[in-house]
Amino acid sequence: MRAHEAGALHGQAGTRGPAWLDQPDDPNALVPQLWPATVTKVDGVLTAGGVSVLDIAREYGTPTYVVDEQDFRDRARAFREAFVGWDVYYAGKAFLCTATARWVDEEGLNLDVCTAGELAVALRAGVPAKRIGLHGNNKSRRELVRALDAGVGRIIVDSHAEIDRIVEVATELGVTARVMVRVTAGVEAHTHEYIATAHEDQKFGLSITDGQALDAVRRILDEPSMALLGVHSHIGSQIFDTSGFEVAARRVVGLHAQIIKEYGYTPPELDLGGGFGIAYTTQDDPSTPAQLAAGMREIVAYECGALGVAMPRLSIEPGRAIAGPSTFTLYEVGTVKPVALDGGATRTYVSVDGGMSDNIRTALYDADYSCTLASRGSEVEPTLTRIVGKHCEAGDIIVKDEFLPGDLAIADLVAVPGTGAYCRSMASNYNHVPKAAVVAVREGEVRLMLRRETEDEMLALDVGY
Ligand SMILES: Cc1ncc(COP(=O)(O)O)c(C=O)c1O
Numbered sequence: 001m002r003a004h005e006a007g008a009l010h011g012q013a014g015t016r017g018p019a020w021l022d023q024p025d026d027p028n029a030l031v032p033q034l035w036p037a038t039v040t041k042v043d044g045v046l047t048a049g050g051v052s053v054l055d056i057a058r059e060y061g062t063p064t065y066v067v068d069e070q071d072f073r074d075r076a077r078a079f080r081e082a083f084v085g086w087d088v089y090y091a092g093k094a095f096l097c098t099a100t101a102r103w104v105d106e107e108g109l110n111l112d113v114c115t116a117g118e119l120a121v122a123l124r125a126g127v128p129a130k131r132i133g134l135h136g137n138n139k140s141r142r143e144l145v146r147a148l149d150a151g152v153g154r155i156i157v158d159s160h161a162e163i164d165r166i167v168e169v170a171t172e173l174g175v176t177a178r179v180m181v182r183v184t185a186g187v188e189a190h191t192h193e194y195i196a197t198a199h200e201d202q203k204f205g206l207s208i209t210d211g212q213a214l215d216a217v218r219r220i221l222d223e224p225s226m227a228l229l230g231v232h233s234h235i236g237s238q239i240f241d242t243s244g245f246e247v248a249a250r251r252v253v254g255l256h257a258q259i260i261k262e263y264g265y266t267p268p269e270l271d272l273g274g275g276f277g278i279a280y281t282t283q284d285d286p287s288t289p290a291q292l293a294a295g296m297r298e299i300v301a302y303e304c305g306a307l308g309v310a311m312p313r314l315s316i317e318p319g320r321a322i323a324g325p326s327t328f329t330l331y332e333v334g335t336v337k338p339v340a341l342d343g344g345a346t347r348t349y350v351s352v353d354g355g356m357s358d359n360i361r362t363a364l365y366d367a368d369y370s371c372t373l374a375s376r377g378s379e380v381e382p383t384l385t386r387i388v389g390k391h392c393e394a395g396d397i398i399v400k401d402e403f404l405p406g407d408l409a410i411a412d413l414v415a416v417p418g419t420g421a422y423c424r425s426m427a428s429n430y431n432h433v434p435k436a437a438v439v440a441v442r443e444g445e446v447r448l449m450l451r452r453e454t455e456d457e458m459l460a461l462d463v464g465y
Pocket residue numbers: 091093094112135234236237238273274275276317318319320321421
């Protein structure tokens with residue numbers, strides 16, 4: 001368990017926060033492991049890729065997601081290099097636009113998409129269809145037609161109904177569908193219950209335990225319009241305890257060997273999914289790609305050896321670990337409100353110009369984030385602060401607890417790191433708030449990746465009645 005999961009509160013001078021959150025000696029200082037590689041403070045002002053956040057806010061407004069392109073590319077490359085000989089699929093659901101699709105392609109990664117929309121982005125970015133994998137527990141016929149017509153390299157089958165659908169579409173198109181079977185490895189991954197996917201009682205995959213996975217394999221092997229690449233396991237997301245990956249790897253290698261023994265067919269591939277955790281606060285201590293690779297290699301090699309089968313071609317699908325740490329969200333402060341708590345403590349509520357529409361993770365998963373005053377330095381004593389959004393919802397919290405300078409004021413900029421994954425990609429228009437812009441910074445230049453949505457664009461959907 002990570003320390004902050006204990007969730008205890010403790011008293012500070014006039015404030016109250018979780019036990020794990022220490023009052024920093026210098027609230028202006030950045031905790032390096034929480035920030036993209038090129039982020040630093042220059043005279044108190046946050047800069048990324050050599051660009052000041054003051055310039056970004058002036059030119060692009062707030063809230064804006066700021067992506068450190070070099071950091072993103074370096075993380076992608078680190079996975080490719082650590083998992084040399086394996087295929088690394090970037091899980092586009094973390095954050096996909098044509099720029100990130102192009103970056104991962106240029107860095108030698110493949111791409112995992114899970115809807116026709118994500119597929120459209122990947123194809124528009126020029127990612128070769130052969131290097132795209134299609135996921136999803138309810139792929140529509142239309143999505144399958146698009147994927148098979150485009151010639152995607154693999155489709156990860158999630159149900160028996162989907163096998164029927166693929167057979168129909170592949171037969172009509174006269175193509176062979178290259179498929180993997182998503183299996184439920186029966187692992188209780190240590191993460192939030194909403195993002196654990198390998199225990200039996202959830203919607204993804206076919207169970208190894210009750211034999212459905214093996215039945216699906218049998219059906220696929222009997223189907224002339226399908227080619228079985230292998231089995232696929234993804235145990236969940238934001239996972240630190242590598243034992244979950246190890247147990248899952250053991251079980252899927254076991255199934256792989258069973259397919260060889262029972263059906264006399266050797267699947268050429270095996271996918272162990274993504275889910276590698278990142279640091280959102282000082283309490284998180286993620287493994288490096290090299291550590292993950294070493295552990296996973298060892299376990300797969302050992303299991304294959306023990307079962308007397310050759311190592312298949314292996315693949316993984318990291319999303320968050322590539323996109324998450326590369327990005328921070330820049331907000332402008334609109335109101336500052338001290339709120340008295342029971343027992344005489346106070347908490348300062350700072351409202352910013354975004355919220356759960358650009359980062360739903362705190363509300364959805366009770367996620368923890370950190371932040372910093374980005375537009376200036378301050379010598380004022382830090383105070384326990386909660387960063388909240390502008391939505392009509394008491395749970396519209398972005399950062400539950402952080403020590404920020406006590407003189408934080410209207411028009412200051414604050415930056416929240418670790419927002420590159422599952423923030424813009426899960427953004428909504430709640431309260432008719434337009435979706436925020438995304439910019440890339442690199443070597444002193446800012447490039448717009450996704451422009452800010454406009455009110456007119458939102459209103460264009462409202463065709464009247
Ligand atoms: C099938 C599959 N692969 C890969 C991922 C990527 O997970 P993460 O972003 O945690 O690496 C997900 C999301 O959980 C997923 O569902």
